[in-house]
Amino acid sequence: MFSIGQLSSKVGVKVPTIRYYESIGLIDPPHRSEGNQRRYEPEVLDRLTFIRHARDLGLSIDAIKDLLILNANPDMPCDEAHLIANQHLKDLARKITQLQQLSLELTRITQNCDSDTVGHCKVLEALGDHSTCKSDH
Amino acid sequence: MFSIGQLSSKVGVKVPTIRYYESIGLIDPPHRSEGNQRRYEPEVLDRLTFIRHARDLGLSIDAIKDLLILNANPDMPCDEAHLIANQHLKDLARKITQLQQLSLELTRITQNCDSDTVGHCKVLEALGDHSTCKSDH
DNA sequence: TGTAATTGCTCTAGTGACTAGAGGTTCAAG
DNA sequence: CTTGAACCTCTAGTCACTAGAGCAATTACA
Structure with a gap:
């Protein structure tokens, strides 16, 4: 379980950017602590790394959304x-x-x-x- | 005397963009017709051409503002x-x-x-x- | 001179991908 | 138990325009 700050430094995506990604539906809203703070499961690391990498390569958020859907369906053709x-x-x-x-x-x-x-x-x-x-x- | 549409087609800058440039102080507000429409003197052609060319070359609006000030003062060093x-x-x-x-x-x-x-x-x-x-x- | 089409007006809001700041709350270390 | 860092939400700002609504003025033609 990571806080948003820990996730941020692990993946190299700024804290407000992570919240922004959540707000536009690029990553799922995580569970919250009793004090309403975000607590992330390790799985989000992969997804956020994917996103960061694709953004670094200049892909738009929309393109990334498509790729993430593909990524979640291993049996689809990768054309x-x-x-x-x-x-x-x-x-x-x-x-x-x-x-x-x-x-x-x-x-x-x-x-x-x-x-x-x-x-x-x-x-x-x-x-x-x-x-x-x-x-x- | 040009209307904003004539100015637009002469210079190749879209009508809303000209109004936008006026709103941010990049070009002076022109005189108006009796019916409150913009009427431009020929001098604005040069300034808008300058702006358009510099924008085409990728210069920022702020950089262009600086250059326009320089341009208006022929005795300044051009460093x-x-x-x-x-x-x-x-x-x-x-x-x-x-x-x-x-x-x-x-x-x-x-x-x-x-x-x-x-x-x-x-x-x-x-x-x-x-x-x-x-x-x- | 009448009328219809075109062009013009202002104002607000949207674009993409964040970033900054205000004002408050929670957490972890000592 | 206290302090300070990290967290929360919400709003607004960035850049350089672009789109649209709703209305007014101008121009071309009959």
């Missing part, structure tokens, strides 16, 4: 789990490409300025004028 | 503008690296499974067990 993971991989790839473009753009902008004062600063000029941009963000 | 841009470049680089690691991790996880059912699905196993991970996300 859907792969589908969710692959969908997320696609999202990641798109985000990475976009950020790389922006990074290039910003590098180009900053390297272009040799002025001292704002009046002729190329960074500020470039921000005010979209036409000099290479990509179509 | 600060470069500082903001460079800070943002660092953030971008960090984010990109992190996403790439996650992408690798997720790829490794998904390629590792040749099961049909959830019971032995490596994707779900890996999500439940952090210890198999290469990076320390």
Whole structure:
């Protein structure tokens, strides 16, 4: 039996976040002590670790809910789990490409300025004028 | 003189977003028509273009506020503008690296499974067990 | 000039995934 | 038995918008 603080430090999820997860139905409400404090059974460790890990990997709470349902039904085909993971991989790839473009753009902008004062600063000029941009963000 | 809809289509910023920008003090409240509708002078085009471009590049509203103040004072040194841009470049680089690691991790996880059912699905196993991970996300 | 369609107005609430704070209660150690 | 840390609930705030309700003004066309 753990208190919420012990659970928090074991799993690496903050105390208010654990209560938040309970409030949105991601984890079940645990039993309470006589003084109304949460007391967790060891099983919750696995579930919370799963959640934390999936969140670290950038999966949304909704996606995690789906995966948790799958996880609870060992006889179901796991295609859907792969589908969710692959969908997320696609999202990641798109985000990475976009950020790389922006990074290039910003590098180009900053390297272009040799002025001292704002009046002729190329960074500020470039921000005010979209036409000099290479990509179509 | 533009209506808010005309301004919106000229600059590519949605109408509610323009009103939102006004509400947080990013753009000045414009004059109104007799019927209380917003009427914009042409000057706002530049400012809103600046804002839109900076937002597209991922800068925060707070950073943009700073840049707009700089922009209005052509005699100030532009070091600060470069500082903001460079800070943002660092953030971008960090984010990109992190996403790439996650992408690798997720790829490794998904390629590792040749099961049909959830019971032995490596994707779900890996999500439940952090210890198999290469990076320390 | 009449009318219908479009565009505009304000206000409130919702999004995602938490985080912060107030004001109070319970628990564990000494 | 006391002290201080950890716990409780509840509300509100974060960021940068977005959605919707209910109504008013403007514009285009006949």
